Amino acid sequence: MRLTNFSDYALRMLMYAASAGDRLITIEETARTFGVSKTHLNKVANTLTRGGYLKAVRGRSGGLVLGLRPEMIRIGDVIRLTEPDFAVVECFATGNQCVLTHSCKLSSMFGEAMASFQSILDRYTLADVTLMPRDFLGRLPPPQPSGLARSGV
Numbered sequence: 001m002r003l004t005n006f007s008d009y010a011l012r013m014l015m016y017a018a019s020a021g022d023r024l025i026t027i028e029e030t031a032r033t034f035g036v037s038k039t040h041l042n043k044v045a046n047t048l049t050r051g052g053y054l055k056a057v058r059g060r061s062g063g064l065v066l067g068l069r070p071e072m073i074r075i076g077d078v079i080r081l082t083e084p085d086f087a088v089v090e091c092f093a094t095g096n097q098c099v100l101t102h103s104c105k106l107s108s109m110f111g112e113a114m115a116s117f118q119s120i121l122d123r124y125t126l127a128d129v130t131l132m133p134r135d136f137l138g139r140l141p142p143p144q145p146s147g148l149a150r151s152g153v
Helices: 005-020 027-032 040-052 073-084 105-124 134-137
Strands: 054-057 062-067
Touching: 005 027, 005 040, 005 054, 005 062, 005 073, 005 134, 027 040, 040 073, 073 105, 073 134
Parallel strands: none
Antiparallel strands: 054 062
């Protein structure tokens, strides 16, 4: 199982907003920070705003800020908002065509696994995964040694 990029970006955006505290963040700076599409993050921000996790401030000096305190934002709730479905096997999906659906024993096993997955995510909040602003600066490559003679020149 793998979460969509949409959910990944939603979590990153919330983490970034949490690290900023009361400072407004913009979609453009967030896109630059993570090296992702501004258009894609715009959709993520709209979903998080509609869900109440972000608040949008309009205007020239506008931006985004957390809509709830970090300890009130459960990771499981964010994933349920941003994932279209958890159809890990066909019988969980809309339009299931599997001929084994009525007798298969896999669906209950996968259902239990998914419930466990979601239960674990519900134990954590944004406060548990919030980073410091410096953590978003990335890692710089090691400096190149200078003044060394090149071999073979």
